[in-house]
Amino acid sequence: MKAMQLTAPRKPLALADLPVPRPGRGELLIKVRACGVCRTDLHVVDGELTGGKLPIVPGHEIVGTVVENGVGAARYTAGARVGVPWLGYTCGKCVYCASGRENLCDAARFTGYQIDGGYAEYVVADERYCFALPEAYDDAGAAPLLCAGLIGYRSLVMAGVGERLGIYGFGAAAHIVAQVARYQGRRVFAFTRPGDVAAQRFAGELGASWTGDSTMAPPEALDAAIIFAPAGPLVAAALRAVAKGGVVVCAGIHMSDIPAFPYDILWGERAIRSVANLTRRDGEEFLALAPKVPVRTTTETFALGEANEALARLREGRVTGAAVLLPGAG
Ligand SMILES: [Zn+2]
Numbered sequence: 001m002k003a004m005q006l007t008a009p010r011k012p013l014a015l016a017d018l019p020v021p022r023p024g025r026g027e028l029l030i031k032v033r034a035c036g037v038c039r040t041d042l043h044v045v046d047g048e049l050t051g052g053k054l055p056i057v058p059g060h061e062i063v064g065t066v067v068e069n070g071v072g073a074a075r076y077t078a079g080a081r082v083g084v085p086w087l088g089y090t091c092g093k094c095v096y097c098a099s100g101r102e103n104l105c106d107a108a109r110f111t112g113y114q115i116d117g118g119y120a121e122y123v124v125a126d127e128r129y130c131f132a133l134p135e136a137y138d139d140a141g142a143a144p145l146l147c148a149g150l151i152g153y154r155s156l157v158m159a160g161v162g163e164r165l166g167i168y169g170f171g172a173a174a175h176i177v178a179q180v181a182r183y184q185g186r187r188v189f190a191f192t193r194p195g196d197v198a199a200q201r202f203a204g205e206l207g208a209s210w211t212g213d214s215t216m217a218p219p220e221a222l223d224a225a226i227i228f229a230p231a232g233p234l235v236a237a238a239l240r241a242v243a244k245g246g247v248v249v250c251a252g253i254h255m256s257d258i259p260a261f262p263y264d265i266l267w268g269e270r271a272i273r274s275v276a277n278l279t280r281r282d283g284e285e286f287l288a289l290a291p292k293v294p295v296r297t298t299t300e301t302f303a304l305g306e307a308n309e310a311l312a313r314l315r316e317g318r319v320t321g322a323a324v325l326l327p328g329a330g
């Protein structure tokens with residue numbers, strides 16, 4: 001099969017000819033129809049996230065069709081459409097797994113990081129972590145739901161129920177979260193890179209009440225802010241933007257260093273927290289909610305061999321919505 005493989009950090013992915021993987025016990029062999037390109041993939045490729053396997057096939061927003069069941073795999077039949085997310089394995093025994101926090105499992109393994117992912121024509125996945133997908137979405141449209149959507153949703157829950165929600169960084173996750181937040185009756189304040197008028201316009205089209213750049217103060221204090229952009233200085237900016245009791249949620253897996261800031265911007269019971277990974281429950285809740293909103297995903301599609309181009313555009317902030325690879329498209 002064709003796959004785009006990372007052999008060493010900070011090198012372009014290489015188009016490789018690999019054997020089609022074999023499904024082990026409890027696993028599915030899946031023909032990949034679409035795979036979203038996530039900022040986490042960029043952190044792996046750019047060497048900002050270490051500790052994964054090398055070489056690795058990235059990609060953890062996988063939509064595909066089951067072609068073969070490994071021994072004992074019985075949740076899905078051949079031909080079923082499934083989604084494969086970032087969470088690829090948990091131990092089921094540690095204190096986190098035992099307390100409904102499998103996203104924090106001590107022995108978790110992640111798709112496209114420790115397990116070969118979806119930048120390929122085929123992938124193998126543990127069926128217990130796969131999701132059935134809502135029929136309202138085509139393959140490319142469903143892919144961004146699987147990380148941008150799921151982790152965006154978890155971040156929104158962590159942000160609490162406040163009505164005035166700030167979003168820093170208006171990419172794949174933000175474009176989904178903004179729609180869910182509007183559906184919940186919240187107002188969205190969208191902050192983009194300075195000068196990114198296109199992203200501000202896009203946020204406005206998705207219902208943001210106010211758009212501006214990240215150096216600006218919002219017109220009123222916010223109840224919560226979610227930071228999707230991987231830039232540490234935004235933490236202080238967001239703390240200044242939230243009202244007393246407000247929470248700042250850092251939604252990415254990697255962020256540049258957070259500069260020192262005066263205690264008074266944290267005072268007043270403001271809080272900073274990160275969001276890590278997803279639980280299967282997050283996935284089930286969000287995938288049931290998305291078609292009710294209904295969340296509409298905006299995607300830019302690329303052939304498998306164009307993965308480096310897709311990553312470069314994401315790095316430069318030149319993707320509107322989500323980038324999605326179509327491994328079946330040559
Ligand atoms: Zn565990």
Ligand SMILES: [Zn+2]
Pocket residue numbers: 038039040041060086147148
């Ligand atoms: Zn992701």
